[in-house]
Amino acid sequence: NAGVTQTPKFQVLKTGQSMTLQCAQDMNHNSMYWYRQDPGMGLRLIYYSASEGTTDKGEVPNGYNVSRLNKREFSLRLESAAPSQTSVYFCASSALTGYSNQPQHFGDGTRLSIL
Amino acid sequence: TQLLEQSPQFLSIQEGENLTVYCNSSSVFSSLQWYRQEPGEGPVLLVTVVTGGEVKKLKRLTFQFGDARKDSSLHITAAQPGDTGLYLCAGPRKVGANSKLTFGKGITLSVRP
DSSP states (O other): OOOEEEEOSEEEEOTTOOEEEEEEEOSOOSEEEEEEEETTTEEEEEEEESSTTOOEEOSOOTTEEEEEOSSSBEEEEESSOOGGGOEEEEEEEESOSSOTTOOOEEOOOEEEEEO | OOSSEEEOSEEEEETTOOEEEEEEOSSOOSOEEEEEEOTTSOOEEEEEEOSTTOEEEETTEEEEEOTTSSEEEEEESSOOGGGOEEEEEEEEEEETTEEEEEEOOOEEEEEEO
């Protein structure tokens, strides 16, 4: 059971470079999320997709774009990477959004360093 | 302003000790979730508490939701090194038509053999 798969696991970029983080889930979930996790800051929501074809901003969307490619896949793009975007990025999915008891299933993260 | 405050931030204890950690808010939540995150991995859901005063047990872990649904506690009996990790509480917050999870900053627990 793969669950939520994120690629790559590690990446080092130079300031100004662009890259796309990939996420795929095999649980037939409707909703998908991108978070960043920084020391002392907890998990902060960047963007989410309540269902295929929709995306919405979270708490910290600046500098990022997302694409919900299909029901399985949700990608996060950094157009011009900045050192402040050095973080661990987590993708998550849940069966439905709008239902408060829905658990979220997380991938193992992408560790991104921007020099 | 952090909607969910977790305490203590860090805890280092000896194997076999008991401990209690907390997740507090000034807001009422319809439910709260607890996740555990091990190094190099993503968070994994441990439990969801829904009813005020509810107590749920998961082996040596006991979770309680406050009567007023503003806080929750996690008690671990006879801690084991395998309990080491980051414990996150999370609660849903209605934003527009959707409900999104807001997370506390987490409690880092280290259990020494």
